[in-house]
Amino acid sequence: MRCRVCTSRAAVEVRRHNAAFCRDHFIDHVVRQVERTIHEFDMFDHTDRLVIGVSGGKDSLALWDILHRLGYRCEGIYLDLGIDAYSTESGEYIERFVKERDLILRVVDLQDAYGFTIPQAAESTRRSPCSACGLSKRYILNEEALKGGYDALVMGHNLDDEAATLFSNVLNWSVEYLARQKVVLPASDGLVKKVKPLVRVAERETAAYAVLSGIDYEVEECPMVAGNTVNRMKEWMALLEHRSPGVTQHFLGGFYKVGSFDAAPPVLRSCESCGRPTTGERCAFCRLQELATRS
């Protein structure tokens, strides 16, 4: 196989684009996909101060690298979840990445700042580890982005992540979740603007990008991920994608275009503990924190 651009020997095949690329043109291709997404959804511009939530995995580090290449002003936040060696190692990958590129990173240690770890939260609540983790990440990344006065919080969800979440929401016809599943969530009182510039890049493409760009990342999956619903949906979508290359992007892109789930936004008030927006009296994070720190 030959590179679509320069006809030299190809390093990566992208079946859903019916194309192959050499190392340099593949990197270029991915960077342009991200740039196109940023422009198409009017996500941010070069005057904005951005912050990206980084986990140490391929997606967030690849995306940070791409934003850096494109000249955006983007800092990082790493939330140490307290998942033993996995969290320590993930933090080390990020530290190396940041040093090599002279980037700015904030680190929040869940145990130090909030008094619990994800394994503790999973044990002391009825939530699955992934649910406790997702809730904590959403809350704390928003908190840090607001404190830092950033214009937008950037998330590294890739095409497969978003399509699998969409798929799960459609299987359940969760109209509220479908209404909130947007590529740009505008800022509102107590909530920072949130954007997902990686939704046009498939998981294997971010992995290839990271490898070919020399980004060293945490390849191990989180040890607590067993039974994760989105992962199950991903495996299932991968079977369909294998038979019909492009169907995943067609499905996700079609959803963004249709946008017919504009359910009435929930009525929000201030959490009586932390003051952040919530639908109940106390927000889900404060309730999680109370249970996880009780013992």
Add this chain to the structure above:
Amino acid sequence: MRCRVCTSRAAVEVRRHNAAFCRDHFIDHVVRQVERTIHEFDMFDHTDRLVIGVSGGKDSLALWDILHRLGYRCEGIYLDLGIDAYSTESGEYIERFVKERDLILRVVDLQDAYGFTIPQAAESTRRSPCSACGLSKRYILNEEALKGGYDALVMGHNLDDEAATLFSNVLNWSVEYLARQKVVLPASDGLVKKVKPLVRVAERETAAYAVLSGIDYEVEECPMVAGNTVNRMKEWMALLEHRSPGVTQHFLGGFYKVGSFDAAPPVLRSCESCGRPTTGERCAFCRLQELATRS
């Protein structure tokens, strides 16, 4: 395994209901699922004159048998598609079924009545055989139901058929198709009321029902079905159902409940050839017929 009702030896397991049944109680279970669907969606009552489109396969014959058991007044229409031995055999299964039960059947021969067969239509148009067949069936069954003055046209689509179609429509976000995918399509000018009482019964359950009820049906798949999209979707949904029994019904049932695709109905006018409702000048069936009978 033991029957859930009488604890005698079970003949059929229904994993998605976490149940097993002996022959008689399985038949009873399926009949009750159909009865429940008829009532829940207020499809028809015992005073209505019904007509069912029968293909000679398990679904339509099982459904006709169930409606007969439940005491509904239901006649049948068989459309001979002209697919060689397959159509001849299918017709013979229906004839036997009808004789045994002393039911009334109308037979329409596509070649005699409209001058073409499905293989001819597929050859002379750009449509796939399944698309030409679906279009012809929809048109002619509606036509016959109107001519016969029936109150409703009953279709034998089962749970897996409907879920696979829904799935395909969702993958493409075909909002118009989603808006029309209903379990009851009310009558309108030139269109008979259409109902699908089998949407709570899975494909393997209608097959088991037919076998256990002694219904002899065409087990061969149509020889022209290769590449059918809905079949591909069915295979794919079956993988998910295998891992999460009940997900197919959850998906389809949730869609009926949400019903949020009430797109504006298309503006219809009368086809300049046949006078039936269409969005263009001539309806798709008249155009198909013209091409298929040209040579």
